[in-house]
Amino acid sequence: MIPIAESAPAKINLALAVTGRRDDGYHLLDTVAVFADAGDVVAAAPAQTLSLETRGPFAAGLPADGSNLVLRAARALQAAARAEGRTVGGARLVLDKRLPVASGLGGGSADAAAALRALARMWALDWPPARLAAIGLALGADIPMCLQARPLRARGIGEAITPLPGFPELHLVLANPGAAVATAAVFAALSERFTAALPDPAGLTGFEAVAAYVAATGNDLQAVACRLEPRVGEVIAALAASPGCRAARMSGSGATCFGLFASAEAATAAAAAIARRSPSWWVTACRTGAGG
Numbered sequence: 001m002i003p004i005a006e007s008a009p010a011k012i013n014l015a016l017a018v019t020g021r022r023d024d025g026y027h028l029l030d031t032v033a034v035f036a037d038a039g040d041v042v043a044a045a046p047a048q049t050l051s052l053e054t055r056g057p058f059a060a061g062l063p064a065d066g067s068n069l070v071l072r073a074a075r076a077l078q079a080a081a082r083a084e085g086r087t088v089g090g091a092r093l094v095l096d097k098r099l100p101v102a103s104g105l106g107g108g109s110a111d112a113a114a115a116l117r118a119l120a121r122m123w124a125l126d127w128p129p130a131r132l133a134a135i136g137l138a139l140g141a142d143i144p145m146c147l148q149a150r151p152l153r154a155r156g157i158g159e160a161i162t163p164l165p166g167f168p169e170l171h172l173v174l175a176n177p178g179a180a181v182a183t184a185a186v187f188a189a190l191s192e193r194f195t196a197a198l199p200d201p202a203g204l205t206g207f208e209a210v211a212a213y214v215a216a217t218g219n220d221l222q223a224v225a226c227r228l229e230p231r232v233g234e235v236i237a238a239l240a241a242s243p244g245c246r247a248a249r250m251s252g253s254g255a256t257c258f259g260l261f262a263s264a265e266a267a268t269a270a271a272a273a274i275a276r277r278s279p280s281w282w283v284t285a286c287r288t289g290a291g292g
């Protein structure tokens with residue numbers, strides 16, 4: 001049987017405000033996120049047991065055991081299906097890891113979301129999206145938004161999602177200095193001073209409006225991440241200095257940063273120039289999907 005393949009696109013937080021903290025220590029966020037045409041791929045084929053093979057440029061150093069979010073998501077879905085009396089078997093899962101690990105692009109969350117989508121199809125679980133999102137949220141705060149993978153505003157710890165229809169496609173350059181920054185470490189180093197909610201992004205429909213919105217907002221995790229990993233500042237400076245860059249900022253908890261460009265040509269040229277100057281960095285030009 002041909003495996004079911006699901007893409008696990010990179011998530012980019014165009015703006016991110018930390019607005020508070022829950023009693024359990026999780027931080028309340030307000031973020032505008034978009035999803036790129038760059039990402040990992042998760043494939044699933046029927047099998048008697050659950051297994052995972054990892055491959056691709058960032059597979060080295062990534063656990064392929066039960067701690068991998070792909071297998072954790074598969075186990076959680078399998079258990080939920082069996083709990084309601086469904087007969088589901090196992091799956092042979094293959095993760096093609098093309099995104100850097102612990103990089104602020106939600107790669108592990110995107111992989112878990114892709115595994116949930118692939119296995120729900122393979123096991124013919126015609127569950128409403130909210131049910132998959134609840135299973136995902138128990139594994140990671142970013143997974144519900146990665147299940148949607150379209151322009152959106154997310155609040156709470158990421159589970160309160162408002163899609164942004166009419167949001168334009170964007171041309172970005174993603175750059176990472178080769179540093180893994182753990183999300184938990186960034187939140188742990190954050191001060192208790194929280195900021196206000198983001199301005200309402202609901203009416204953003206054109207590139208100029210988005211560029212102005214991104215320039216007027218920020219990422220509350222950026223300063224802390226720059227202290228933990230000073231190369232984040234170098235990456236932002238390199239993006240900001242690129243011809244045609246309209247805004248440069250860190251995504252999520254870092255260390256990947258993005259530059260926003262008006263055209264694919266400008267983004268491609270900037271990515272090539274940065275990669276030439278800093279050959280050890282991971283650099284890619286990408287396009288993010290429009291709101292449907």
Ligand SMILES: C[C@@](CO)(OP(=O)(O)O)[C@H](O)COP(=O)(O)OP(=O)(O)OC[C@H]1O[C@@H](n2ccc(N)nc2=O)[C@H](O)[C@@H]1O
Binds near residue numbers: 031107184187251254
């Ligand atoms: C910061 C964001 C923004 O999109 O992205 P990334 O940098 O991970 O891509 C996400 O909220 C990350 O979500 P995710 O990576 O799924 O986080 P989790 O695994 O659930 O959390 C890892 C740890 O980070 C802290 N954490 C995470 C999310 C949150 N809203 N508040 C927190 O305080 C908690 O200490 C938690 O134990």
Ligand SMILES: Nc1ncnc2c1ncn2[C@@H]1O[C@H](COP(=O)(O)OP(=O)(O)O)[C@@H](O)[C@H]1O
Binds near residue numbers: 069253
């Ligand atoms: N499939 C996966 N892809 C990436 N990271 C994974 C995966 N499965 C488990 N992990 C673990 O999750 C952590 C990455 O999480 P996090 O710091 O939140 O990254 P990101 O900022 O990229 O979302 C790493 O410690 C990594 O070992």
